[in-house]
Amino acid sequence: xxxxxxxxxxxxxxxxxxxxxxxxxxxxxxxxxxxxxxxxxxxxxxxxxxxxxxxxxxxxxxxxxxxxxxxxxxxxxxxxxxxxxxxxxxxxxxxxxxxxxxxxxxxxxxxxxxxxxxxxxxxxxxxxxxxxxxxxxxxxxxxxxxxxxxxxxxxxxxxxxxxxxx
Numbered sequence: 001x002x003x004x005x006x007x008x009x010x011x012x013x014x015x016x017x018x019x020x021x022x023x024x025x026x027x028x029x030x031x032x033x034x035x036x037x038x039x040x041x042x043x044x045x046x047x048x049x050x051x052x053x054x055x056x057x058x059x060x061x062x063x064x065x066x067x068x069x070x071x072x073x074x075x076x077x078x079x080x081x082x083x084x085x086x087x088x089x090x091x092x093x094x095x096x097x098x099x100x101x102x103x104x105x106x107x108x109x110x111x112x113x114x115x116x117x118x119x120x121x122x123x124x125x126x127x128x129x130x131x132x133x134x135x136x137x138x139x140x141x142x143x144x145x146x147x148x149x150x151x152x153x154x155x156x157x158x159x160x161x162x163x164x165x166x
Contacts, residue, residue: 042085049080049089049125053112056093060101068107075114082125096129103133 006012050073057071100110113128136144 040088042088044083044085046081046083047086049082049084049114049127050075052084052086052090053093053097053127056090056097059094060097063098064101066106067101067104069101069104070107070109072109072111074111076116078114078116078125080114080125093129100129100131100133103135104131105133108132 003013003016006016097110101108104110109132111128111130113130115126115128117124117126
């Protein structure tokens with residue numbers, strides 16, 4: 001309504017436009033925060049978890065192009081079909097694999113090991129991801145889930161034997 005009253009006054013109309021843009025931006029930020037605070041809605045469906053991590057691995061092809069990194073899978077012959085939100089678990093695999101690629105020396109090795117476990121009664125699938133990067137020291141491992149924590153130097157090794165290290 002203010003814009004209508006200021007017709008013919010370009011300088012003031014520009015201020016109205018800038019104010020409206022700022023309000024639109026604040027509204028967008030508000031919606032993002034509101035969405036972040038809302039409960040996560042998972043769209044569970046039966047899928048092959050190996051296909052999900054392989055898809056994430058494929059998407060990271062350009063990231064690992066500079067290094068020789070091998071992906072080792074040890075599924076122990078388990079049935080890998082689970083009810084999961086394939087998109088969300090795919091984001092998890094992508095993030096974990098991206099960090100593993102970053103941590104690996106050249107040449108590097110990333111192992112994905114699967115084992116059957118019981119989770120409060122029903123059977124479940126445990127997926128472990130390991131790399132042959134240098135790892136975390138004791139102090140850093142305590143902070144790994146703190147917000148905004150970044151570890152520059154890692155201190156662990158992996159012998160590459162997926163079955164015995166899972």
